[in-house]
Amino acid sequence: MADQPEEKRRIVVGVDGSESSGRALRWAVRQAELTGSALVAVIAWEYPTYHGARGWFPPAGTDEAALESRARQEVARAVERAVGEDPPVEVRTEARYGTPAGALVEASRGAELLVVGSRGLGGFAGMLLGSVAQHCTRHATVPVVVVRGGE
Numbered sequence: 001m002a003d004q005p006e007e008k009r010r011i012v013v014g015v016d017g018s019e020s021s022g023r024a025l026r027w028a029v030r031q032a033e034l035t036g037s038a039l040v041a042v043i044a045w046e047y048p049t050y051h052g053a054r055g056w057f058p059p060a061g062t063d064e065a066a067l068e069s070r071a072r073q074e075v076a077r078a079v080e081r082a083v084g085e086d087p088p089v090e091v092r093t094e095a096r097y098g099t100p101a102g103a104l105v106e107a108s109r110g111a112e113l114l115v116v117g118s119r120g121l122g123g124f125a126g127m128l129l130g131s132v133a134q135h136c137t138r139h140a141t142v143p144v145v146v147v148r149g150g151e
Contacts, residue, residue: 008090009037012108013115014132015078015093016043016100020117024147025082028115031145032089037112039091041079044103045071071095101135114140118148 013028015021025041032039045067075093083091096103108114119130137144 009035010040010111011035011037011113011115012040012042012104012111014043014100014104014117014136015041015075016117017074017078018117018119020119020130020147020149022078022082022117023149024115024117024145025078027145027147028113029083029087029089029091031113031115035112037089039087039089040094040107040111041075041091042094042096042104042107043071043075043078044096044098044100046098068095068097101132101139104132104136105139105141108136108140108142111142114142114144116144116146118146 011028011032013021013025015025028039031037047064047067072093072095075095079087079091079093094107096107098106104114104116114136116133116136117130118133133144133146137146
């Protein structure tokens with residue numbers, strides 16, 4: 001059997017622009033430094049939906065490229081805010097179409113670790129754990145770290 005090039009270890013971190021995801025990103029960078037892993041910062045995007053007489057539907061004329069581009073810009077800004085322009089580890093960014101929880105679970109397949117903040121932008125302020133973090137801890141096939149703090 002021929003030698004296969006070894007793929008670099010990878011840690012996936014969820015990013016949504018919230019303070020909680022910034023803390024998760026900083027924690028994941030430190031963990032990547034300790035383990036010699038690459039870091040993949042993932043943001044999810046979806047078509048905005050509206051409710052009308054016939055139920056939920058996407059708006060007419062939605063520009064998919066613009067929505068994805070905005071998500072890519074947001075994840076890049078979040079990484080720069082959290083770890084600066086010259087991070088101490090390899091950091092890749094991804095904008096994935098879908099729900100945040102589903103995109104993170106899918107992106108984490110084959111990773112060493114999935115890191116999420118305890119609460120993102122949505123939901124109720126009084127909850128200790130947001131729905132995305134709950135979904136990831138139940139459905140991810142890799143270990144999940146939920147970073148808390150600042151509550």
